[in-house]
Amino acid sequence: MNLHQLILTNNDCYKAGKAIVPKGIMVHSTGANNPNLKRYVGPDDGLLGINQYGNHWNTATPGGRQVCVHAFIGKLKDGTIATYQTLPWNMRGWHGGGSSNNTHIGFEICEDGLTDASYFSAVYKEAVELCVYLCKQYGLTEKNIICHCEGYKQGIASNHGDVMHWFPKHGKSMDTFRTDVKAGLAAAEVPVEPEAPTTSKKYYRVQLGAFSVKANADAMLTKVKAAGFTDAFVKYSE
Structure with a gap:
């Protein structure tokens, strides 16, 4: 996951400052053919690029609406995919x-024309990784993840079709999404085997004798080597 942060402090939602205890995650998509994060996140931090219209969501009521989400996923100015916490x-x-x-963390995936498989694959992967991250942080599971249209069917959200107007075009659904999040959570729980501690080897020396005359020491060394102890040696010490 390529996570950055640019909190929308000028948005009235942020100014309201009401805290929640996250019980779930809601996946949204923007409903407009513009995959660039700078459309929604601003001002430019050097990575986003400049929004020449200044119509990002770091305003009191973007487009005259009371809207704000916790994050956006889309393209940076260099074309790479990133998540911005907002x-x-x-x-x-x-x-x-x-x-x-009152209960869900909500994030938007920036839509493109809905037909680019490469872009979809990249933002889908980023969204899965974001959900894995949030589930770990708040003790949630894949079962606590829904999209906006599922929220409407449950009676807890407004009547929107996202993301099921997009995911099936690329062979995905919220069920496959939840399965992928589950796999990500399981992978994160696999314990890493600790490396076996390295212990230094110990050596024990056998001394056969001590001689004041070197010739006698050499004679003993010859006998020992003849007996098969080829690693034997003479060491001089005072």
Whole structure:
């Protein structure tokens, strides 16, 4: 995951400053053909690029609406995919249009034309990794993840179709998404085998004799080597 942070401090949602205890995660997509993060996140931090229209969401009411999410996933100015956290995770967002705002962390995936398989694969992967990260942080599981249209069917969100107008075009669904998050959580729990401690070897020396005359020492060394102890040697010490 390529996670950055630019909190939308000028948004009225942030100024409201209402805290929540996250009980779930809601996946949204933007509903507009613009995959660039700078459209929604600003001002430019050097990575996003400049939004020449200044219509990002770091304003009181973006487009005259009371909207704000906890994060966006999309393209940086260099074309790489990133996640930008835009609200504290435990702050009440304005994303679900219902009671889900009181319980769910909501993030948006920036849509493109919905047909680019490469872009979809990259943002899908980023979204899975973001959910794994949030599940670990707040003690959630894949079962606590829904999209906006699922939230509507549950009666906790407004009537939106995201993300099921997009995911099936690339062979994915929220069920496959949750399965992938589950796999990510399981992989994160695999213990790393500790390396076996290295212990220094110990050596024990056998001394056969001590001689004041070197010739006698050499004679003994010859006998020992003849007996098969080829590693024997003479060491002089005072």
